[in-house]
Amino acid sequence: MTARTGPLSDVRVLDLTQALAGPYCTMLLADLGADVIKIEPPAGDMSRGLGPFPADRKGCDYGGYFASVNRNKRSVVLDLKRDADRETFFRLVQTADAVVENAKSGVMDRTGVSYERLREIKPALVYAAIRGFGDPRTGASPYADWPAFDIVAQSMGGLVAVTGPQGGGGYKAGPAVGDIYPGTLAALGVVSAIHAARRTGQGQFLDVAMYDAILALSEMIVYTYSGAGVIREPGGNGTPVLCPFDIFPTRDGAVAIAAPGENHWKILCDAIGRLELVTDDRTCNVNRRVANADFVRGILSEWTKAHTTREIVDAIGGKVPVGPVNTAKDIFEDPHPRTRAMLVEVEQPGDNPPLVLAGCPIKLTGTPSGIYARAPRLGEHTEQVLADAGISIAHKEQS
Template identity: 50%
Template sequence: MTQAAPAAAGALDGLVVLDLTRMLAGPYATMMLADQGARVVKIEPPGGDLTRRTGPHLPGALTIAEGGFGGYFASINRNKQSLALDLKQPAGKAALLRMVRGADVLVENYRCGVMERLGLGYEALIAENPRLVYAAMRGFGDPRSGRSPYADWPAYDPVAQAMGGIMGITGPVPAGAPTKIGPGVGDLVPATFLAFGIASACWRAQRTGRGQFVDVSMVDAVLAICERLVYQYSASHESPGPEGNGHPLLCPFGLFPAKDGHVSLGVPNDRFWVPLVQRMGRPELASDPRYASNEARMAHRAEVEALVGEWTARHTKAELSSLLGAEIPFGPVFDAQDIFEDAHFRARGMLVETEQPGAARALTVAGTPVHMSDTPGGVHRRAPLTGEHSDAVLQGFGFAPAEIAALRADHVIH
């Protein structure tokens, strides 16, 4: 495993982000910024983000009442500072406005109208700091960019997956019930788009001194990665259905059985068909007119998949890795134990051990896949305890000790 590295200057070093997000999508976006060196201040309500309660919890870890957190929170809130601030109190709102003047970015994922009712909407904050990048993520977007008929609906990952189109093309063939993607892509894909939008807006703000409103709809983001179904329907006026474990345009391409599980292999063009059939011991298939081109293989898809599947089923995943790994696009289907034991993820720093306060052992979280030669990002600090940095954060924004003491006495900070 890779140990959390000491803090180093990342590509976003010096960028100050106020993070008012909750659940998965928003915190994942700000985590991406923090992983690349941004100073991300997680502004939590009294008692902390509710996701602190979500497990699993390592034995002995600090309780929620003690400011602790479970694995869910640990994974997506690493590298951040925590300020516990009550925005429902006038003094809390005033403190946030003061912080906005010294920030580069504010990110929130409340439902439409919540920030406006608090007096903290985009127009109010941009008046305080014209160079502020204000980023919002909502299920169906913000009305400022086009009012959806569903603008007031709450949304979570399965809703975005359902309405964004990805469920409709996922599942077994022949078509059965729609299938949800395992990880929360309805949260994580929008989060990635939001981080990209924030970085783009910050680049412009750096050159012009003008901030702007960045708006990502969870449903829109899922549709964006389902771009194939859009042009397919536009061209044919037929709605694509579930694709199973294959590909609608390429063959063979997908999952195939092994003695001890499954493997993924693909022939994205004809030149990969030749080494595959050679490894299969069937070199004559390379020139067989039924299989020699992708178009021919698509026309005889069931036969091709049966031929390949019968061969792969006679070998273990390790044997197939040796036979195919360097020749055609190939990979064994891994479970979590396989991932922890595979050398690739250790070499790439994708399994990082982080402290979970109170626990006797470290918690492993997924590292960042973005590597930079001069400004390496990564996991360099565990997730914060609730309000762990309240005093330090406020001092950094110019609050005097007496002001901080007064805020604490009035239960505005915790």
């Protein structure tokens, strides 16, 4: 892609975020066409210093971490601790639909760019915050002043306690879902609030607590405890309510097989040469298979371990829900991500080859989303953005 064509092409967002949760939120908005202006301090977003790094470090002042979640954005350097730069920011606010930040509670207030101050400048402004434990404006938390990272949110929100091998103490998820899921929800909140502001003329404050987001993601643990007094524990690669619904070892890797329905179970039994299991009292319906899950898993494991992953996928693919456990190398070799624009080569500054990034999974036919620009160098668009807002560099220096 070479231009902003997404459905949010008439939206401007001022991005005060750093690290992952906030930048992921604004990345989604940018992929969907929003003009996202990343306001960075003179030292830049902390994630610029995280790898993997390109060979030409002088030509590119960021690594893969920053490149991934800051594509499609423009970078402006402003030191909001300085009166002149803060006034410049206020002028940019007049041109924006939303401001997004992910500092600890109270940081932006002390800097002089609180929601209340910005609302005075533009009543229709949407102000979004992503914090570990939320903001007092939407509900007090005893942890409001605590710092938080992905692993803390995963732990406190209940995800770790139900993830990992049976009988274990819990595992964090591999991807940083404690950042990425709150960021995703915040993007939805921003779009919803802008929709309301355009209808009413009034903006609003919204926030997403990382703890809250992971608790919502782990919703099953809430109703099972409330309704049955059951405290869910790590369940390995299966689930306590469906069977088979597991990861099974193969001769050269592992494969996911999900056949809880009776039709899929019959097809699977036929494929493994065990049609008698269709009527066996231990496996004749999903409830009996759940009650005898170890027996079912044992039979299927014997079959899967005798075959390669490819052989199993070829045997039941398209008939029974099945999929290989892919590594990144496997994903790069799979035709699906390429044809779906989920592996996108993006140019990098300096004398560096393109970097492949995960594409936007939200596909639209009329207003396509996607990656149209690489991540910006620090301050790369300062002059351009200020000029667009009618702020000359000379004015900025004098103000």
